[in-house]
Ligand SMILES: NC(=O)C1=CN([C@@H]2O[C@H](COP(=O)(O)OP(=O)(O)OC[C@H]3O[C@@H](n4cnc5c(N)ncnc54)[C@H](OP(=O)(O)O)[C@@H]3O)[C@@H](O)[C@H]2O)C=CC1
């Protein structure tokens with residue numbers, strides 16, 4: 001194909017800026033590029049030098065093995081809108097660590113224009129709130145991903161559990177709901193065009209997020225605290241019946257109190273990930289890498305929502321405080337909190 005027709009095709013492709021090329025972000029970029037309808041600029045941080053030089057090496061249950069794969073562009077900072085760059089969609093695929101600055105809203109701000117559609121492919125509850133406050137006239141979409149994928153080394157992506165993405169709009173009262181649905185359905189089209197993933201639209205973002213919390217508020221912290229993956233946690237004596245199912249029952253009760261009825265057998269989703277896949281939930285991967293965890297949106301927000309509605313959540317409460325302690329430990333290790341000097345108490 002001539003350069004001219006390539007350039008014309010490029011101009012027709014929807015321009016997407018994707019923040020965070022880790023486990024989920026890289027597979028999302030791959031889906032968007034492979035469909036041919038989008039061109040993706042990926043903003044990288046710690047893996048920038050490696051990926052800029054060598055591309056991504058990807059072992060994927062959906063895409064096979066790829067060596068040196070590159071999206072349209074990789075950059076090491078968020079481009080400023082208007083300086084020759086303009087993106088229709090900004091996809092956020094970083095971890096959501098709201099208790100550690102800088103905020104994600106301040107990170108993406110330079111690229112946001114009044115018409116930018118922001119897509120949050122991230123776990124957790126109430127993640128849209130800072131975005132709707134910071135960008136009150138923009139559309140903010142929800143992407144709930146069910147894949148299992150991680151980046152064990154810079155630029156190496158291990159994608160073990162099939163990609164399913166459910167997209168819908170977090171309703172912004174100052175935006176037309178029909179336009180929001182249209183923007184969400186367009187993401188489904190762009191993301192699914194490559195045919196290697198199951199990407200669907202759902203208007204019921206609240207239900208979809210509570211359903212995913214059955215995993216993320218329960219298995220993620222329990223695996224992160226114990227150091228066990230989703231296979232070993234099932235083999236370990238007593239943990240499923242003593243800890244995982246009670247935590248899941250509390251999330252189900254909080255979901256019901258919030259108006260989202262999850263099926264009776266939802267706690268059996270523990271068995272949806274094959275035991276012998278030994279998949280590390282993303283929060284366990286974070287603890288293993290000494291990264292901060294998303295415990296506030298995965299655990300704190302559903303806990304506060306349930307308790308505000310009078311739901312007893314003793315298991316979740318303990319898990320929350322354990323995760324709080326792990327986060328503090330990490331903040332101390334990174335010099336973000338100061339503690340009094342150790343004194344010697346001798347007679
Ligand atoms: N992993 C999984 O299987 C699943 C994860 N999710 C959710 O998807 C989201 C992403 O998770 P996951 O892919 O696992 O996370 P990863 O930690 O694998 O990747 C996040 C990436 O974002 C990068 N990043 C963070 N801040 C910035 C920044 N300011 N600029 C550029 N890059 C940045 C990180 O870089 P750095 O290395 O420098 O920190 C890292 O490469 C989370 O909300 C998670 O809960 C949902 C379903 C499954």
Ligand SMILES: CC(C)(CO)C(=O)C(=O)O
Nearest residue numbers: 145146147148215281282
């Ligand atoms: C539990 C799992 C793997 C399901 O997709 C997940 O969401 C995560 O790792 O955060």
